[in-house]
Amino acid sequence: MSGSISGLTGGSYGLMQQLIADASATSAKLNQLTTQSTTGYVAATYAGLDSATPGSAAGALSLAPQIAGINNTVTNLNAVAGQMQVQQSTITAISQIASSVLSQFQTVSAETPQGALTSASMARQALSQIGNLLNTQDGTSYIFSGQNSAVPPISNPNNITSSTFYTNIQSAVQNLASNPNAAAAVISSGATTPPFTSPPGISPQPTQVAGAGGALITTGLVANANTLIPASSGTTTTGSYMNDIMTSLAAIGSVTTAQTSSPNFAGFAASMINTLSGAINTMASDAGALGNNQALIATQSTNLQQTATALTTQLAGYDQVNMTSTLANLSSTQTQLQASYQLIAAMKTMSLTQYI
Numbered sequence: 001m002s003g004s005i006s007g008l009t010g011g012s013y014g015l016m017q018q019l020i021a022d023a024s025a026t027s028a029k030l031n032q033l034t035t036q037s038t039t040g041y042v043a044a045t046y047a048g049l050d051s052a053t054p055g056s057a058a059g060a061l062s063l064a065p066q067i068a069g070i071n072n073t074v075t076n077l078n079a080v081a082g083q084m085q086v087q088q089s090t091i092t093a094i095s096q097i098a099s100s101v102l103s104q105f106q107t108v109s110a111e112t113p114q115g116a117l118t119s120a121s122m123a124r125q126a127l128s129q130i131g132n133l134l135n136t137q138d139g140t141s142y143i144f145s146g147q148n149s150a151v152p153p154i155s156n157p158n159n160i161t162s163s164t165f166y167t168n169i170q171s172a173v174q175n176l177a178s179n180p181n182a183a184a185a186v187i188s189s190g191a192t193t194p195p196f197t198s199p200p201g202i203s204p205q206p207t208q209v210a211g212a213g214g215a216l217i218t219t220g221l222v223a224n225a226n227t228l229i230p231a232s233s234g235t236t237t238t239g240s241y242m243n244d245i246m247t248s249l250a251a252i253g254s255v256t257t258a259q260t261s262s263p264n265f266a267g268f269a270a271s272m273i274n275t276l277s278g279a280i281n282t283m284a285s286d287a288g289a290l291g292n293n294q295a296l297i298a299t300q301s302t303n304l305q306q307t308a309t310a311l312t313t314q315l316a317g318y319d320q321v322n323m324t325s326t327l328a329n330l331s332s333t334q335t336q337l338q339a340s341y342q343l344i345a346a347m348k349t350m351s352l353t354q355y356i
Contacts, residue, residue, distance in 0.1 A: 019343055026340055063311050067311050067312055070308040071308055073211065076209050076210065077301040078301055080220075081298065087136075088291065090143070090144075091283060094133055094134075094245070098126060098279070099280060101119065101249060101252060104122055106273055108255075109265075110260050112260075113260040113261065116255050116260050120252060120254065123252035124161055126249050127160050127161065127250060127253060128158055128160055128161075131157025131160050131246075132157045132158070134152075134153045134157070134242070145197075146203070146204035146207055147205045147206070148205075151197055153197055153223035153224065154197065163195060165246075169189050169190060170250070173254035173259070176262055176264050176268055177259065177264065183251075183267065183271035186248075186250075186272070187271075187275065190246070194240075194243045195246050196223055196224040206218050206227050207219045211297065212300045212303070217293050217297060221290055225239075225240050226239075228286050228289035229282070229286050232244065232279070236275045237279070241280075241283045244279035248275040248279065251272050252276075
């Protein structure tokens with residue numbers, strides 16, 4: 001009789017241990033499902049990910065840096081897009097100001113000398129306005145200074161008519177009556193003493209951004225040089241359209257009514273008109289090339305965002321749970337664990353007579 005009781009008691013103890021072990025495993029599963037339902041991820045570590053689905057960690061490790069790199073590129077592209085638009089708007093404003101002076105000066109001749117005063121006043125005002133526009137900032141960066149963005153392109157735009165640049169050109173214009181080559185002297189002076197902060201012949205590198213595949217895209221024009229198109233050439237240019245605009249405006253701003261009667265005035269005026277109109281057109285070409293880069297950046301940004309979305313979806317297949325099935329498993333596991341606890345509690349209350 002005692003042997004029978006001993007065997008039965010040992011069997012009960014073994015069953016209880018099994019029930020407790022099963023409940024512990026179910027509790028661990030419940031904790032895992034609870035975490036998954038809260039975070040949406042299979043595991044918090046790559047080791048846990050690979051434990052859940054062998055091979056998934058390698059897939060996730062391959063995709064995650066790709067997505068991060070693409071997202072970083074898109075962020076950079078979107079950041080420069082705004083600055084490029086500011087620069088385009090500024091170029092438009094400069095073109096309108098210069099074109100207004102050009103239109104007025106084209107009416108000046110020996111027969112209409114009074115127009116010279118109006119043109120000169122407009123030109124001097126335009127110099128200051130354009131100088132301030134070239135000092136436009138986006139945040140703390142001077143957008144026409146290229147990679148030297150902490151330094152303004154024009155040092156003192158409001159007093160530009162007191163600068164060496166202006167006074168040298170003014171001296172050339174004052175000799176108009178005696179010098180048939182005054183226009184050439186103006187261009188030469190503009191080339192040797194330009195109004196920009198950077199020394200003559202030295203241009204800051206334009207700003208660039210890494211696009212798709214790491215290829216660099218120029219994102220800004222610099223004030224003192226043609227950026228995306230070749231340097232201007234010919235006898236009526238300093239080589240830089242922005243310098244040509246400033247130089248011709250300084251020359252027009254130095255003209256007096258008396259000079260319109262000089263036999264050299266017609267040739268001088270034609271040369272300045274040619275310089276200014278050519279510079280305005282060349283500036284439009286450079287702005288157009290910048291517009292092409294804007295379109296390229298917009299296209300790349302869209303395409304890269306689509307690629308990142310596709311890769312993110314692929315990554316989700318590795319490291320994210322199916323929330324519908326996870327919640328269903330969570331519910332059934334909770335029920336299973338409750339049942340296990342109830343069975344363990346019932347086993348503890350059973351007496352020896354319940355086994356006979």
